[in-house]
Amino acid sequence: MKPKKVFPSAITIFGAKGDLTRRKLIPALYNLYIENRLPEAFTIYCVDFLTVDMDAFRNDLLGGINEFSRNGKADPKQWETFAERICYLQGDFTHPDTYTQLKSKLDEFDMKTEKRGIRMFYFAVAPRFIEVIAEALYTHKLCNKAALDRIVVEKPFGSDLNTAKKLNRFLAKRFAEKQIYRIDHYLGKETVQNIMAFRFANYVFEPLWNKKYIDHVQISVAEQVGVGKRGGYYDSSGALRDMIQNHLMQLLCIVAMECPGAYDAEKIRDAKTKVMKDVRPFTPTDVFKNVIRAQYTAGEVNSAVVPSYREEAQVSSKSNTETFAAMRLFIDNERWEGVPFFMRTGKSMTRQSSVIVIQFKDSPHKIFKDDVVPNRLLISIQPELEISLLFESKVPGLDMKLLPVEMDFMYQDAYKESLPEAYEALLLDVLEGDATLFMRADQVEAAWKVVMPIIDTWKKYPAKQLRLYKAGTWGPDAATTLLKPYAKDWFRLSN
Incomplete structure (x- = not known):
């Protein structure tokens, strides 16, 4: 268990009336509070442009906890004490008065605690406000102590390599790199964190983790939901930018990275960055050979009728934006030379599922x-939290008959306590100053470099090889063809 923080902490959330705050951030902070993981002295400043009644605002946040917290409904006494730490500040992100007001509150908190504590500024805002808020924090000297002050920036971090570089340069002129926490909630998931422990703490697997024994790797993140109310954002983004450039690329790094010299944030991030730099670059020919893009048409998901992507709100009726993307890539280093990595993600698919499959080579012993x-x-x-190993076993009886069986590790069976949500782990790490699970500037740029040839090719040929798949299915047939001759189909968790 991490030691309890002794520094007072002032937590500021920009975009306090947004869905992220209500569904994820406040429930996460509340869970940390009731489990005694926050410092004794803390406060939460919620900043947004809407004028709200304080009691109504707190009740709305309570509703979010009751609906989305892993611990269920809030205890009235604990909530009352927690809610007293929440302060709402009405203000326009673009107006200096907002930051003057915030500075006054932060100074007041420091005076009350008699100690300059941690300041965390969470940007739960649209990308267009990142530079605006960062500039204001810098100008008003609200985030000027490198050892104590941190900003947390949600994805998307740029919309391509050039914009990511521009944003990195902008932030680097105002803050030290160690102050900038580029958050990817996938990295906070318990099973994702466990991959490193599984690989590097269990020597039985690590000697097999290479081209000699592994045939191929599948990384698949399927979503049942469509674009919903995000059509305006999604139509300028697509599955490649929204999921592969960040979530799936980070999963790839954890699976493929070399063992870092120590469990240290910089060494781990060095190892992850090296993986992306070793990914074989895509040529335009490679893109159409090794990358599949598709868009969902009308169908049914869980017996509910789903419109086609082009019929979704705020989506162009002529849109060529992909809602599904699959690719085959290679990592050109000594460990992985010749081993294909397959990545797939899509919306409006059969079921919610995030799985990594390590497929080993066939046994060389042909005696059975x-x-x-x-x-x-x-x-x-997700949704199952599981690690499972498939191996051959003799069927009981007088004959030598073999049958594949599975040896399972299920989180709910091994651990009776509820597992912390990803945002709980990540927010606590920010307060502790632990950047292990956050992306460094060069990591972000390396990830964009991998996908930029695909983005550029699709931009040049906007409609070429854009497949269609029916909502409620597993995607286009071409994605399955991509696996050949390594596999007949993508691995799917049973329905």
Whole structure:
């Protein structure tokens, strides 16, 4: 267990009336509070442009906790004490008065605690406000102590390599790199964090984690939901930018990275960055050969009728934006030379599922009459939290008959306590100054470099090879063809 923080902490959330604050941030902070993981002296300043009644605002946040917290409904006494720490500040992000007002509150908090504490500024805002808020924090000297002050920036971090570089340069002129926490909530998930422990603390697997024994790797993140109310954002983004450039690329790094010299934030981030730099660059020909893009048409998901993507709100009727993307890539280094990595993500698919499959090569020992199924390691991130190993076993009886069986590790069976949500782990890490699970500037740029040839090719040929798939299915047939000759189909968790 991490030691309890002794520094007072002032937490500021820009975009306090947004969905992220109500569904994720406040429930996460409340859970940290009731589990005694926040410092004794803390306050939460919620900043947004709307004028609200304080009691109504707090009740709305309570509703979010009751609906979305892993611990269920809030205890009235604990909530009352927690709610007293929440202060709402009405202000325009673009107006200096907002930051003058915030500075006054932060100074007041420091005087009350008699100590200059941690300041965390969470940007739960649209991308267009990132530079505006960052500039104001810098100008008003609200975030000027590198050892104590941190900003948390949500994705998307840029819309391409050039904008990511521009944003990195902008922030670097105003803050030290160690103050900037580029958040990807996937990295806070318990199963994702466990991959490093699984690989590097269990020597039985690490010697097999290379091209000699592994045939291929599948990383698949399927979403049941469509674009919903995000059509305006999504139509300028698409699956490649929204999911692969960040979430799936980070999963790839954890699976493929070399063992860092120590469990240290910089060494771990160095190892992850090296993976992305070793990804074989895509040529335009490679894009159409090794990358599949598709868009969902009308269909049914869980017996509910889903309109086609082009019929969704705020989506162009002629849009060529992909809601599904799959790719085959190679990592050109000594460990992974020749091993294909397959990545897939899509919206309006059959079920919600995030899985990593390590498919081992066929056994060289051909002494049995039965066909031997190669070993397979499954890491399920959601909805099941599971690690499963498929191996061959003799069926009980007088004959030598083989059958593949699974050895499962299920989180709910091994640990009775509820697992912390990703945002709980990440917010606590920010307060503790631990950047291990956050992306560094060069990591962000390396990830964009991998996907930029694909973005540029699709931009040049906007409609070429844009497939269609029916909502409620697993995507276009072309994505399955991409796997050949390594696999017949993508691994799917049973419905």
